[in-house]
Amino acid sequence: LAQKARVSVVPLHDNQTAAGQVTIVEAMTMSRPVVATRCIGSEDYIKHGETGLLVEPYS
16 A cells, blocks of 8 residues: 555654654655654654655644
8 A cells, every 4th residue: 555655644743652753764765755743753854845744733
């Protein structure tokens, strides 16, 4: 399923484990655009507007 996706959307919470960050990295290795929640950890991998998009929590 992930291989057929055009975009990866990763909704995260600040209290989540590293599983969300692993999902971000997996999507990036498949050259997929990533949209994720701006939270602890996601900003380590995604530069908004360059390597993906970060959205504010609960938006």
